[in-house]
Amino acid sequence: MTKYVGQSVARKDANEKVTGQALYAFDIDYIPNMLIGKFLTSTIAHGKILSIDTTEAEKLPGVVAIVTGKDWPVKIGLYAGDRDILAVEKVVWIGQPVVAVAAESETIAEEALSLVKIKYDPLKPIFDPVEAMSSKDRLVHEKMADYNHSPAFHPIPGTNIANHFKLRKGNIDHGFKQADEIFEYEYSMPQISHAYLEPIVSIGHYRKDGTIVVWSSAQSPFTVRYLLGITFATQTSNITVKSPFLGGGFGGKAGLNFEPLAVLLSRKANNRPVKLSLTREENFKSAPIRVGMVAKLKTGVTKKGKITAQQVEYIWDSGACADYAVNVGRAAGYVSIGPYDIENIKSDSYTVYTNKPYATAFRGFGHLELHWVIERQNDIIAKKLGIDPLIFRKINTLKPGTGITGNQHRLREDAGCIDECLDKVWSELKKNKEKTTPLKPWIFRGIGIAGFMKGPAQPPNSASSAYVKFNEDGSAIVSIGTSEMGQGTITSLAQIAADELGLPIEKIKIRGDRDTDRDAYTWQTVGSRSLFMDGNAVKNACLNAKDQIFDTASQVLRVPKKDLVIKNELISPRGEPWKHLSISEVVMGYMYPTGESIGGPVIGHGKYIAKMTILDSETGAGNPAIFETFGAQGVEIELDALTGKITINKLISAFDIGKAINPQLCEGQVIGGSVMALSIAMSEQLQYSDTGELLNPSFVDYIISRPGDIPKEFITHFIENPQEDGPYGARGIGELTMIGVPAALGNAIADAMNVDIFDLPITSERVWTEIQKQRPEIIASLKEKLMEEEK
Amino acid sequence: MNNSISFSSLPKFNLITPSSLKEALELLDQYQNKARLLAGGTDLLIELRHRLIQPKVLINLKMIPELQTIKITEQELKIGAVTPIIEVLTIPIIKEEYLALYQSLAD
Numbered sequence: 066m067t068k069y070v071g072q073s074v075a076r077k078d079a080n081e082k083v084t085g086q087a088l089y090a091f092d093i094d095y096i097p098n099m100l101i102g103k104f105l106t107s108t109i110a111h112g113k114i115l116s117i118d119t120t121e122a123e124k125l126p127g128v129v130a131i132v133t134g135k136d137w138p139v140k141i142g143l144y145a146g147d148r149d150i151l152a153v154e155k156v157v158w159i160g161q162p163v164v165a166v167a168a169e170s171e172t173i174a175e176e177a178l179s180l181v182k183i184k185y186d187p188l189k190p191i192f193d194p195v196e197a198m199s200s201k202d203r204l205v206h207e208k209m210a211d212y213n214h215s216p217a218f219h220p221i222p223g224t225n226i227a228n229h230f231k232l233r234k235g236n237i238d239h240g241f242k243q244a245d246e247i248f249e250y251e252y253s254m255p256q257i258s259h260a261y262l263e264p265i266v267s268i269g270h271y272r273k274d275g276t277i278v279v280w281s282s283a284q285s286p287f288t289v290r291y292l293l294g295i296t297f298a299t300q301t302s303n304i305t306v307k308s309p310f311l312g313g314g315f316g317g318k319a320g321l322n323f324e325p326l327a328v329l330l331s332r333k334a335n336n337r338p339v340k341l342s343l344t345r346e347e348n349f350k351s352a353p354i355r356v357g358m359v360a361k362l363k364t365g366v367t368k369k370g371k372i373t374a375q376q377v378e379y380i381w382d383s384g385a386c387a388d389y390a391v392n393v394g395r396a397a398g399y400v401s402i403g404p405y406d407i408e409n410i411k412s413d414s415y416t417v418y419t420n421k422p423y424a425t426a427f428r429g430f431g432h433l434e435l436h437w438v439i440e441r442q443n444d445i446i447a448k449k450l451g452i453d454p455l456i457f458r459k460i461n462t463l464k465p466g467t468g469i470t471g472n473q474h475r476l477r478e479d480a481g482c483i484d485e486c487l488d489k490v491w492s493e494l495k496k497n498k499e500k501t502t503p504l505k506p507w508i509f510r511g512i513g514i515a516g517f518m519k520g521p522a523q524p525p526n527s528a529s530s531a532y533v534k535f536n537e538d539g540s541a542i543v544s545i546g547t548s549e550m551g552q553g554t555i556t557s558l559a560q561i562a563a564d565e566l567g568l569p570i571e572k573i574k575i576r577g578d579r580d581t582d583r584d585a586y587t588w589q590t591v592g593s594r595s596l597f598m599d600g601n602a603v604k605n606a607c608l609n610a611k612d613q614i615f616d617t618a619s620q621v622l623r624v625p626k627k628d629l630v631i632k633n634e635l636i637s638p639r640g641e642p643w644k645h646l647s648i649s650e651v652v653m654g655y656m657y658p659t660g661e662s663i664g665g666p667v668i669g670h671g672k673y674i675a676k677m678t679i680l681d682s683e684t685g686a687g688n689p690a691i692f693e694t695f696g697a698q699g700v701e702i703e704l705d706a707l708t709g710k711i712t713i714n715k716l717i718s719a720f721d722i723g724k725a726i727n728p729q730l731c732e733g734q735v736i737g738g739s740v741m742a743l744s745i746a747m748s749e750q751l752q753y754s755d756t757g758e759l760l761n762p763s764f765v766d767y768i769i770s771r772p773g774d775i776p777k778e779f780i781t782h783f784i785e786n787p788q789e790d791g792p793y794g795a796r797g798i799g800e801l802t803m804i805g806v807p808a809a810l811g812n813a814i815a816d817a818m819n820v821d822i823f824d825l826p827i828t829s830e831r832v833w834t835e836i837q838k839q840r841p842e843i844i845a846s847l848k849e850k851l852m853e854e855e856k
Numbered sequence: 857m858n859n860s861i862s863f864s865s866l867p868k869f870n871l872i873t874p875s876s877l878k879e880a881l882e883l884l885d886q887y888q889n890k891a892r893l894l895a896g897g898t899d900l901l902i903e904l905r906h907r908l909i910q911p912k913v914l915i916n917l918k919m920i921p922e923l924q925t926i927k928i929t930e931q932e933l934k935i936g937a938v939t940p941i942i943e944v945l946t947i948p949i950i951k952e953e954y955l956a957l958y959q960s961l962a963d
Contacts, residue, residue, distance in 0.1 A: 105860040163860075172865045179861065346862040758859075 073729035090266035107156035110757030111190035130334035160350030194382035227387035230398030232685035240374025240409025244365025263312025269327025285589035311550035316426030349762035353425035357382035386423035396522035397431030440808030481721035511817025515805035520690025521592030539649030546587025565607035567631030593797030600792030610669025617664035698805030709833030738802025744770035
C-alpha cells in the first residue's frame, strides 16, 4: 500500500512558481561584470560570405567584443556536426546568426550590430523538401562528407539527405499480391514553432582559468556540458551547466543551441560573462523549430480487413541543419506503421536539408506526424471496405508477444494493451454522441478515432542515476538529472521517494533547477523517458539508502536487517512497531548512550540503464524502446459547412500508462498536450516567402490556440496494466497526449461530411475549400434551402 | 529595412504631449514628416522597434479631449482617434446597428 504513489499530490514547485519566487534563466543577473550579447542574422537563405566589416562597430564605446564565425570555426551538432556557431563560409538560412557582439547594454549592442557591413554572394536556395531530396546541384551542405556524425545515422554526401532510415520486413511485393485492394495517398504537415512561453536565454562564462560556466534554458544540461567540452576542446569536469526552471521546452530546448555562442562571446570579451536573451522573433527564426513532413503511404488489404502490406516513404523537412531531426526520422522510421502487426513492410524515412530554420526535437518526435498518415489512411480504408473503424483497427493491432520492428523484437507480455485503449475511446464516443439534431442545416457532426503508440527514442546506453542524502532532522534531499520544464516529473519522483523511504512528502526536498556539478546524471529530459528511467534510479537510490540505514539500525535494535521496515519516519522490526528508532537518530550516524558512534551520514545511490539494441542499418531490426505506451484519442466535432469552422465538443483519451503515479499531473498532461495538438492540427504553420523569409515570426500571424479554443469537455481514462520493470508499473505519458489528436480530427471531418483532408493545418479555409471541392452537392442543396427560407 | 537584427530597443525620439487639437496641428505643421502621431501605438511601436520608421518626434494624442469622443447622429457615427476600444463596445447602438464593427472590435 503506497501513501503517495497514485495520489494527486500538490506539485513541489507550485508555490514558488505561483508566488513569483521561481527563477528562470532570464532572472539570472547577479553575476558580476556581465555583458549583454546580441547577434545579427543572415538576410539571404543561401549564399557565400564575401566579407564582414566590423571596424565601425568595434569603435563604439561600450562594445567589448565582436565575434564572427572565423573566431571558432568548429561545427556543432547533436548527432551530426553540421552547424556553425556563427556562419563561417556560407549562410544557409534566413535567421542564421552571422555576427555577435558583447556590450555593456542591449542598446549599445544593437547599435553596434547596425554598424556591421556584410557582403554576400547569393547561391540558389532550395526550400521544398521533396525537391531537395532529389536535387544534386542545389546542396545545402556540399561538404557533408567531412562532417562527424554518430554511427547510428546514415547521411548521403553529395545530396541533401542527412539520414536515411530503412525498415524492411517480409516481402513487400508478395504482400501487395495478397491484397484484394490497394490504397495510396499522400500527406503533409508544415514546419511548426514550439511556441514555449519562455524564450531562450543562455549565459556563457569562459573564465580566466579555462573553466566554463553556463546558465541556460536547457532541457538537457548534461548533453550541453558534454558537447561544450567537445566544442571547446576541454574536459567535461571543467564545465558546469546550470539550468534554472524552464518555461516550457517541448523539445525546442532539448539540445545544444545558443550556449556555444554565449561561451564564445565571453571568451573574446575578456572572460566576462555574457547573457544572450532571444526575442520572440529570434526564437522563431534563429532557434530551432519542428520538422515538416511529406509522406506517401501505400496499403494492401484483404477485403476482410487484414492489412497485408504497408509501404511508406516519410520525407522530413529538417531545415538547414539536421541536429535532432535525423533522430526524428529514425524514430518515425522504426515505428513507421503504427501499433499494428503487419507481415510485409517497406519503409524509408529521409531527413532532408532545406534552406530554412533548422529542426530539432518536438513533443511527439515524428510519432504525431506518422500517426496522422497511418490513422487517416486506416479510416479511409475501413470506410471503403465497409468495416467499422474500431473493428478494422483491432483486426490488425499489436498483441503482446508480437514484433514491432523488422526482425521481430517482441513486445513484452506486460507491454500494455492498445485494444483496451481503442475500446474505451470508441465506446465513450458512441455513448456520448450528441443525439439531438443540429440547430442549423449547415452544421454537421462527426466523430473520429486514432490509435497510436510511442516509446522513448534514446541511444541504447541511455542511463539515469539518483542519490538521496539526509539532513539532521531526518528529512531528505533527492537529486536527479531530469529538468523541470513544467511537466511536473519532479513531484512524481518525490512521491516515489517518500513511499520508498517511509517519509512524509513534506520531508522530501527535490530541486527544480539543475547543476551538472551537483546533480545526479540523467541522459536528457526528452522522449517521455524521465518518470520510467529516473523513477527507477530514485527507487534504487532509496533502496540503497535503506540498506545503509538498516545496517546501523539492525545493530542498535539487535534485529536482522531483513526484518526491518520504515514507516512514518520510524525504523522497526516488522510486526513490532514499539521497538523503534527514528530516522533522524540513524541517518547522520547513531550514537549510543555511552557515546560510541556507528554508521555515519547516509548517501543512497541508484542507477538505471536502458534495455535496447542498436537497429540494423538495412532492416531496422532490433529493440528500439524500453516501453511503448499505447493510447487512443477521439473527438466529437461540429462543422459549419458554410465557413469551415470546427468546434470540438468532446476530446476523449485513453492511455495504458501502467500506473498513474500522480493522476492530476497526468490529467494536466492530457489537457495541455491535447490542446497543443489541436492548435497544431488546426492553425499552426511556419510560412515562408519565395525567398525563404519567415513571414509569421510573431504570435500575431503565427496562430496558436487561445482559451476559447479549448474543447468543451474532456473525458480521460488511465488504463493501468502495469509494466513490471517500470517504477510501480508506470510507463511514460508526456508526448502521448498529443499524438492521436490530428488524425482523430481528420477522421471526424470525414465522418461528418465525407470530406477527406490530407494536409495540416486544418484551417477553416482549408475545410471550406475541400467541402466546395469534394461535396459541391451539399453546398448547392444548402444554398437552395437558404434561398427558399428567404422567400 | 534591416531585418538582420531583432531589436528590443526603440530608436531615440522626443515625445511631445499637446493638450488640445490646435496644439497638435501646430506641432504637425512645425515638424512635418519628421513627426508621427501616437494614439494607441500598437502599429507605431512595432514599426519603431523594427526600424521601419525613425521619426524625430512623436506627438502623443492621448491627452486631447476632442479626440476622445463618440458622436452618433441619424446620418453618421464618429469615433475619436484616441477612444479606447472598450468604450466603443459598451455603447448599445454599436452592436445593434454596426454589427461588423462590433464583431471585429470584440474578437
